[in-house]
Amino acid sequence: MAANILIVEDEPAIQELLALNLSQAGHNPIRALSVEQAQMLMRDALPDLIILDWMLPGMSGIEFARKLKTDELTKVIPIIMLTARGEESDKIRGLEVGADDYVTKPFSPRELNARIKAVLRRRAPQMTDDPIESHGLRLDPTTHRVTGNKKTIELGPTEFKLLHYLMSNPERVHSRSQVLDRVWGDKVFVEDRTVDVHIRRLRLALEQTGHEDLIQTVRGVGYRFSAQ
Amino acid sequence: MAANILIVEDEPAIQELLALNLSQAGHNPIRALSVEQAQMLMRDALPDLIILDWMLPGMSGIEFARKLKTDELTKVIPIIMLTARGEESDKIRGLEVGADDYVTKPFSPRELNARIKAVLRRRAPQMTDDPIESHGLRLDPTTHRVTGNKKTIELGPTEFKLLHYLMSNPERVHSRSQVLDRVWGDKVFVEDRTVDVHIRRLRLALEQTGHEDLIQTVRGVGYRFSAQ
DNA sequence: ATTTATTGTGACACTTTAATGACAATTATC
């Protein structure tokens, strides 16, 4: 939950409406009236999702989307486009340049929220607060609890986030820097090897219930959460 | 329950009907025949919920809703709109400007009450006055009394609300700001850390009956009421 | 088998975060 969502919309009323909806749904809206402003805001911090109006003054939404999807840094950020009802060609071109979903104006808040959740689930599963379970190991973001075969496992904040990240993207190797980016955030300056230490602490905690080897080392590459 | 509900409806018969219904359901109806009158009434005191007819003389319901949802002070007040049956576009536009739900005329009292309850619960789940019990700790909102194994526990107003909120949403972690929003109300400007102090006072009070560790700290995140 | 690259581990200094006690200000109560 609680995603940072960048709204790029030139009409103040609609922008306001969107922001209102998002914050009511527990998100953190960041507002931009133009592509230029959006780019400026993204220099500070990358959002978790972008809601992009297709009809914008200056650089168009399509161009912006294409640009975002080309850049290595931003291509993973999901984009939901806002189109006027019936603009079928927009939808097609939008999906073509890499938008993840679209919502037609006028939109219902319910629908918008559903789509946001769906997109986040697809692109950034650890942003949603669905519980994850694997082999008797269960992590529940809302209660902030981890259990192994029903037995509570105590974890520190970092270990919790780390496990959450790994479990959200199982069967996939993550390099130390990827882990640092996603778990620590991209602002911090921390040694790569620090990840090792936290992996160790995590394994230690998981030993209580014999789940420690769900966390695997891939020599020369990184770590992986795997169900054997 | 017992919410103050503002009815904005120009047809006296329907207004009367609504008011009757609401007071029978234990609420406190406040009546306005027009948006202008409603605004006047809201200068004195903000209602907990607004039932708004979409077809009004003078300023239309839509405009009024939009205005309410723009104002920082009033944007949190839930709005239920009354629409004529089948006016699909009204519903869409209504939800678009931020109404929380709608009821079509002619409406059944049962349905209306259900929706009111749902909307109110969404805003403030701890507003319901069903007694809550957990592990011998019992909180009764109607009598405003807390007992631990039948023994009365004295609590200050804030501690009571805090416990009520936590018990209404057990097992879930609440950040300090969430707690502030829900227990103190979102208008106040209070330090996050103040929550700690009240948690402390609450725990101190619960110690009399050994219930203090139902309130758990989740480091780096917040607090949780839990029965484990 | 020896060398080399990589990961695991324990210890430790350091930071961050929460608990606690005291206090002044405000509000309710008699």
Added chain:
DNA sequence: GATAATTGTCATTAAAGTGTCACAATAAAT
């Protein structure tokens, strides 16, 4: 209007969590 209760803040203390490093262990390469 005096007294008591309640509140929010702060300074202090206590506790928990974090990042680094040195060295041990392990796997891969020669």
